[in-house]
Amino acid sequence: MATIRDVAKKANVHSSTVSRVFSGNLSISETTRERVFAAAKELGFWPNAIARSLSTQRTNTIGIIIPYIFEGFFNDSFFPQLMRGMLEASYTHGFRLIVGGCENYDDEIDQIQQIMASSQADGIVVMSSRMDVNTVGELQKHNTPFVLIGHPPSEKYQEISWVDADNQKATKEALQLLIELGHTKIAFVGGDPKNLTSQEREKAYLLTLEEAGIPADANWIHHGFFDETGGYNAVERMIQLGENMPTAYYAANDLMAAGIIRALKKNNMRIPEDVSVIGTNNSPIAAYCQPAISTVSVPYAKMAGKAVEMLIEQIEQGEMEQSTFTFDCKLVMRDSTAKLHP
Amino acid sequence: MATIRDVAKKANVHSSTVSRVFSGNLSISETTRERVFAAAKELGFWPNAIARSLSTQRTNTIGIIIPYIFEGFFNDSFFPQLMRGMLEASYTHGFRLIVGGCENYDDEIDQIQQIMASSQADGIVVMSSRMDVNTVGELQKHNTPFVLIGHPPSEKYQEISWVDADNQKATKEALQLLIELGHTKIAFVGGDPKNLTSQEREKAYLLTLEEAGIPADANWIHHGFFDETGGYNAVERMIQLGENMPTAYYAANDLMAAGIIRALKKNNMRIPEDVSVIGTNNSPIAAYCQPAISTVSVPYAKMAGKAVEMLIEQIEQGEMEQSTFTFDCKLVMRDSTAKLHP
DNA sequence: CTGAAAGCGCTTACAG
DNA sequence: CTGAAAGCGCTTACAG
Numbered sequence: 001m002a003t004i005r006d007v008a009k010k011a012n013v014h015s016s017t018v019s020r021v022f023s024g025n026l027s028i029s030e031t032t033r034e035r036v037f038a039a040a041k042e043l044g045f046w047p048n049a050i051a052r053s054l055s056t057q058r059t060n061t062i063g064i065i066i067p068y069i070f071e072g073f074f075n076d077s078f079f080p081q082l083m084r085g086m087l088e089a090s091y092t093h094g095f096r097l098i099v100g101g102c103e104n105y106d107d108e109i110d111q112i113q114q115i116m117a118s119s120q121a122d123g124i125v126v127m128s129s130r131m132d133v134n135t136v137g138e139l140q141k142h143n144t145p146f147v148l149i150g151h152p153p154s155e156k157y158q159e160i161s162w163v164d165a166d167n168q169k170a171t172k173e174a175l176q177l178l179i180e181l182g183h184t185k186i187a188f189v190g191g192d193p194k195n196l197t198s199q200e201r202e203k204a205y206l207l208t209l210e211e212a213g214i215p216a217d218a219n220w221i222h223h224g225f226f227d228e229t230g231g232y233n234a235v236e237r238m239i240q241l242g243e244n245m246p247t248a249y250y251a252a253n254d255l256m257a258a259g260i261i262r263a264l265k266k267n268n269m270r271i272p273e274d275v276s277v278i279g280t281n282n283s284p285i286a287a288y289c290q291p292a293i294s295t296v297s298v299p300y301a302k303m304a305g306k307a308v309e310m311l312i313e314q315i316e317q318g319e320m321e322q323s324t325f326t327f328d329c330k331l332v333m334r335d336s337t338a339k340l341h342p
Numbered sequence: 343m344a345t346i347r348d349v350a351k352k353a354n355v356h357s358s359t360v361s362r363v364f365s366g367n368l369s370i371s372e373t374t375r376e377r378v379f380a381a382a383k384e385l386g387f388w389p390n391a392i393a394r395s396l397s398t399q400r401t402n403t404i405g406i407i408i409p410y411i412f413e414g415f416f417n418d419s420f421f422p423q424l425m426r427g428m429l430e431a432s433y434t435h436g437f438r439l440i441v442g443g444c445e446n447y448d449d450e451i452d453q454i455q456q457i458m459a460s461s462q463a464d465g466i467v468v469m470s471s472r473m474d475v476n477t478v479g480e481l482q483k484h485n486t487p488f489v490l491i492g493h494p495p496s497e498k499y500q501e502i503s504w505v506d507a508d509n510q511k512a513t514k515e516a517l518q519l520l521i522e523l524g525h526t527k528i529a530f531v532g533g534d535p536k537n538l539t540s541q542e543r544e545k546a547y548l549l550t551l552e553e554a555g556i557p558a559d560a561n562w563i564h565h566g567f568f569d570e571t572g573g574y575n576a577v578e579r580m581i582q583l584g585e586n587m588p589t590a591y592y593a594a595n596d597l598m599a600a601g602i603i604r605a606l607k608k609n610n611m612r613i614p615e616d617v618s619v620i621g622t623n624n625s626p627i628a629a630y631c632q633p634a635i636s637t638v639s640v641p642y643a644k645m646a647g648k649a650v651e652m653l654i655e656q657i658e659q660g661e662m663e664q665s666t667f668t669f670d671c672k673l674v675m676r677d678s679t680a681k682l683h684p
Numbered sequence: 685c686t687g688a689a690a691g692c693g694c695t696t697a698c699a700g
Numbered sequence: 701c702t703g704a705a706a707g708c709g710c711t712t713a714c715a716g
């Protein structure tokens with residue numbers, strides 16, 4: 001590969017001049033600029049981004065670590081939509097994404113630290129949101145620019161920038177809808193109980209029942225870890241409650257909602273005549289499931305795009321002005337919900 | 343950030359010694375190694391990957407450019423599964439992925455060249471497979487290590503490494519199944535006609551009909567560009583063929599198969615009683631569609647993982663031993679296919 | 685507008 | 701086993 005010096009020699013200028021030409025520096029005469037470009041073209045020269053990064057201490061790269069991958073992580077629309085949002089926004093701003101995997105939650109912190117400590121990225125978008133993993137605290141220690149997708153695990157992180165969906169509100173709306181339809185025995189099928197989003201939805205679930213004066217029952221809560229079988233198992237368990245069996249289910253993703261529907265059908269329950277189901281994420285499967293699943297649409301791509309934009313601003317300002325964005329979700333009504341038949 | 347020199351000073355050794363310790367060099371006495379690690383820990387030192395890359399001319403990073411994104415790119419399982427395979431394989435081998443977007447097919451080549459010319463990656467996995475875009479030729483010019491997902495666009499690229507599914511065989515099997523079920527009027531709904539995979543499937547479609555002595559009809563071929571509406575439109579068009587209307591459809595992805603089913607239902611055709619449908623990719627939606635779609639399962643994650651492994655081998659050997667891998671697909675029979683009712 | 689030089693933070697042949 | 705030095709390919713204050 002040709003270097004800046006090869007070009008300099010050929011164009012009869014100093015290498016610093018070549019550098020200036022390629023960094024878009026204005027104080028270059030038109031004639032030398034042309035000579036340099038001509039020489040570069042002839043040699044097939046393109047500036048080495050690594051060398052530039054070492055010099056400027058900037059990579060124009062954003063790091064992400066794909067968190068510990070649960071069953072169905074790549075089946076749900078959660079990950080692909082986040083990816084799309086980040087890709088689009090970073091592309092638009094001339095950034096690339098550097099993405100690493102990890103084996104488990106501890107490893108996630110390691111990987112993030114590595115990527116930052118080794119200066120491979122100018123900042124990082126963090127998607128983890130498990131309460132027991134203090135990624136955020138670690139990141140803060142190293143004054144790494146970062147933005148959370150999801151909000152910080154506790155109040156003590158006031159200065160952190162994040163984007164999130166309004167999960168509380170969305171869950172509340174879903175629950176209220178079910179209540180309006182006459183349901184009072186409503187199940188909550190959450191994901192990983194350590195997942196912050198899942199916890200929030202559970203909290204909103206309990207709160208909404210309470211506000212409506214509907215007694216809650218611990219038997220109506222199941223943690224399905226975001227996979228299809230989790231939803232299926234929830235029903236298998238709750239169907240044994242006899243009289244006390246739920247007549248409606250709210251699930252924290254559509255995969256679990258699909259599992260719920262599969263189990264209900266297997267037990268000869270009709271949806272929505274006997275039981276109503278609401279899922280979350282508006283995944284492709286929700287539209288195709290039979291019956292089509294009513295679901296909470298979460299604007300993941302938009303959230304992720306916003307996170308990237310906030311991060312880039314942080315990086316370019318050198319400042320960490322804290323800011324947060326909350327996105328509204330939207331209830332998408334389809335065929336899995338109906339008035340409770342008395 | 344602490345540098346190797348800070349650590350050296352603190353540990354009372356030369357910086358080259360610190361470097362050796364962190365590069366896992368064996369010829370280091372146990373006592374100095376310990377001193378160095380202690381000093382590093384105290385200073386929170388982690389080697390700067392950018393500087394190392396500049397020195398070693400290796401980044402341990404693999405580049406990918408997300409090709410021009412068609413509608414549904416992130417809905418189908420194609421992209422997420424490729425991503426999963428690449429992520430897992432690169433993680434296992436201590437590599438990361440650097441991923442960029444692009445605006446269109448020309449831009450794709452630009453982006454790939456940029457990533458390589460600027461030395462941000464040691465090699466690249468190329469997913470584009472449009473006949474009219476000569477990514478491959480460009481890449482070869484720059485003797486960049488790369489592996490194709492999909493095979494080269496023409497015979498003249500003998501020395502290129504690639505992985506691919508056996509699309510011909512898979513399509514043939516799907517078609518033969520339909521023929522065995524008594525169908526003779528079989529439609530082919532392809533993706534982008536410039537997409538190589540789509541072309542291959544179309545070729546296999548025609549060939550299989552011919553071998554079975556079944557006359558083909560140009561009206562039975564439609565290019566749906568891999569999206570749901572494309573499938574829907576195929577039916578809307580073909581349903582006007584009257585007598586000559588197809589009794590079976592093979593679609594190059596499940597999204598289009600779902601569109602086909604939607605259109606058939608709208609036109610009061612029963613599936614599979616009146617019309618059979620086979621999709622491709624075994625996407626999540628295929629299982630949930632009503633009826634559940636019989637589909638060709640393509641091992642994208644495995645293919646992508648293999649591509650990454652081949653690429654890493656190329657990178658580490660410094661050699662470009664050409665090799666190719668073809669993966670078998672699997673017909674997943676569900677409820678959208680049945681014997682033709684006379 | 686352009687050149688000469690120092691520096692970004694590592695690695696690695698060369699000595700010893 | 702360890703040190704001293706050159707080099708990877710850029711950028712950027714400092715002069716002029």
